[in-house]
Amino acid sequence: MQAFETQLRDALSNATGVPAADLRIENPRDPALGDLAFPCFVLAKALKKAPPAIAAELAAKLNDELEGIEAIATGPYINFKVERGLLAKTIVGEIEAQGSQYGHGTDGAGKTIVIDLSSPNIAKPMSVGHLRSTVIGAAIQRIHDALGYRTVGINHIGDWGIQFGKLVTALDRWGSEVDLESDPIKALLALYVRYHEEEEGDPTLAEQSSKNFQELESGVDGHVRKTWKRLTELSLREFDKIYSRLGVTFDEVRGEAFYEPYLESTIERIQAAGVTQMSEGALIVDLTPIRKKMAPCLLRKTDGTTLYATRDLAAVFHRHELYDFDRCLYVVGGDQKFHFEQLKGVLKRMNVAWEPKVEHIAFGMMNLPEGKMSTREGRVVFLEDVLDRAAEEARKIIAEKNPELANADVIAEQVGVGAVVFNDLKREREKDIQFVWEEVLTFEGETGPYVQYTHARLGSILRKAAEAGEGTADPDWRALEDAAPLILRLGRFPAVLRSAAEHAEPSEITSWLSTCAREVNAWYTQHRVLGQEAGITAARLRLVAAAKSALAGGLALLGVAAPEEM
RNA sequence: GCGCCAGUAGCUCAGCUGGAUAGAGCACCGGACUUCUAAUCCGACGGUCGCAGGUUCGAAUCCUGCCUGGCGCGCCA
Structure with a gap:
């Protein structure tokens, strides 16, 4: 598709004298109008003519020099229609040439993107809320990998802070009553909840916790530190189970504790920039020069310990240096x-030049129908349970619809996890979402399993073709005329990928996948592939293979499996 | 109170950063399995784009005000 657009921009530029870079080629609102469109409004001033007149004139001129592309003036627009055989041959050819790398590129060569993702908290369960960061972050990383960026995915584990002082206190008091080995996270969660219940009536708890954290932060390798280490090890082991189901890996797994040795130098660095001051016994950076009434950033509390912000500052400097x-x-x-x-x-107050390169890729909150999720109040949905139930549901549907399927359990896992992941990525990331079981366990419509099913069906056609030895003839590309909407969709994938990277928005990929799968389904139900005249079957098979490959490529970016059968 | 984000079909959401007659999925209704897997397809139904102004050839999209919901606002992370 890119090739056609470039050709059109050059031709338009030649005809008008306007630089090609300033000419925007769009997609027509109604596909019946054409494959690509050029709105002539932008030329009205330069040429001092009404857009419809420009469109008519330019269309006539372009038709003389363009080969295989027809220009049609429609009001103020010029619509372009690529000759169907050429369109099919070009797009299918591009996909065949690039294979599983279709749409990939070297746009990001030499550039480095650091992605902070997942970042669960030690001793807390991975909830469906953490799923969002993990799955969105991993997709953003794969999308950038595909475009040739050097990417560094960092899992910044929440393993530091006053709550570890609290946990050590709780373990010391009641640890003998819980079973840490069989289900450590749930046991720790129960301790945490109990701690908060009892803290109100027993001030010695808070005192002890504060002491514990001070000891932890002091670096003394004693009881507190040993307990803390054990907690992190137990938790990480649990997290790894989930990461492996999601197919997510990290380039760097570091806890906040890693930055412990960097805290002093970071604070000194900020002080050296002359932007710190003492306020009510704490060390702060006044941010009102950045924005009126903005609350200050606390670097060090009255008790001398650091905060989340301090550690994140240390981390960002470290990452930039590295x-x-x-x-x-x-x-x-x-x-x-x-x-x-x-x-x-x-960073701004320090006049750090690279400050604009630091971006918060925010995503919406996951809420339950009964309200905000709360670990303390036990109002959470555990990710593990969601994945389990989705896989079970998939297994049931397989038993019902495809009882002969080999490796049914493996595929049920792929479909179930795929449904959960796809569901999480299908909305614009900044929108809040409500967790509704029924929605997560739906496998029809705009869902992961729908795309997977489409992919599997295409695989099935290819297997049958191979058995029958069909598809060896020269393809008759004109036989794909009715597949134009699908072919155009396939052709737009490279642009969608780039847009998704720029916006750090995986939902652009899910949205493309849903639409593309719908177009595949609509097409093949109306056009039988096998057993046609040899040239027709050959052309349709080439399209089937290309569409299957493109769907698999899109799913791969999201971390969703593309089973051959389901 | 202040600051961010959102408001599009009954529900969940797209709408390509200002362009053509605002589109999907779900739900509901009607059709399609002796034919490459019906997790599918085809059709019907469904809209005062939160409200009111403004900017211009043109606004769901931009600016202002208001309404509603979410999130945040000094020693948690």
Whole structure:
């Protein structure tokens, strides 16, 4: 598709004298009008003519020099229609040439993108809320990988902070009553909840916790640190189970604790920039020069310990020194917008040149129908349970619809997990979403399984063709005339991929996949592939293979499996 | 109170950053399995784009005000 657009821009540029870069080729609102469109409004001033007149004149001129593309003036627009055989041959050819790398490129060569994703908290369960950061972040990383960027996916584990002081206190008091080995996360969660219940009536708890955290932060390798280490190990082991089901890996897994040795130098660095001051016993950076009434950023509390912001500042400097990134993306919930404004605010006050490269890629909150999720109040949905139930549901449907299927359990897992992941990626990321079981367990319509099913059906056609030895003839590309909407959709994938990267928006990929799958389904139900005249079957098979490959490529970017059968 | 984000079909959402007659899925209704997997397809129904002004050849999209919902606002992360 890109090739056609370039050709049109050059031709328009030649005809008008306007630089090709200033000419925007669009998609017509109604596909019946044409495959590509050029609105003539932008030329009205330069040429001092009404857009419809320009369109008519230019269309006539272009028709003399364009081969295989027809220009049709429609009001103020010029619509372009590529000759169907040429269109099919070109797009299918591009997909065949690039295979599983279709649409990929080297746009990002030499550029580094750092992505902070997932970032669960030690001793807390991975909820469906963490799913968002993990799955969105991983998709953004794959999308950039496909465009040739060097990407660094960092899992920034929440393993530091006063709550570890609290947990150590809780373990010391009641640890003997819980079973940490069989289900550590749930046991720790129960302890955490109990701690908060009892803290009100027993002030010694808070005192002890504060002492514990001070000891932890002091670096003393004693009881507190040993307990903390054990907690992180137990938790990480649990998290890994889920990451492996989601097919997510990281280039760097570092806890906040990793930045412990960098905290002092970071604070010194900020002080050296002359932007710190003491306020009510705490060390702060005043941010009102950035925005009126903006709350200050606290670097050090009255008790001398550091905060989340301090550690994140240490981390961002460290990352910049290590990777010299072109973009540093934080895939973190929208409820932390203010935190990142503060982080960037401090960098701005320090006149750090690369501050604009740091971006908060916020996503909407996941809520339950009965209200906001709350770990403390036990109002959470565990990710593991969601994946399990989705896989079970998929297994049931397979038993019903395709009982002969080999590896049914493996495929049920792929379909179930695919449904959950796709569901999480299908809306614009900044929108809040409500977690509704029924919705997650739906496998029809705009869902992962729908796309997977379409892919499997295409695979089935190819297998049957191979058995029958069909498709060896020269393709008759004109036989794909009715497939034009599908072919055009396939042709637009490279542009969609680039747009998704620029906006850090995986939903552009899911949306393309849904539409493309719908077009595939609409096409093949009306056009039988096998057993036609040899040239026709050959052409249709080439399209089937290309569409299957493109769908698989899109799913791969999202981390969703594309089973051959289901 | 202040600051961000959102409001499009009964529900969940697209709408290509200002362009053509606002589109999908779900739900509901009517059709299609001796034919490459019916997790599918075809059709019908469904709209005061939150409200009111403004900017211009043109606004769901931009600016202002208001209404509604979500999130955040100094020693949690």
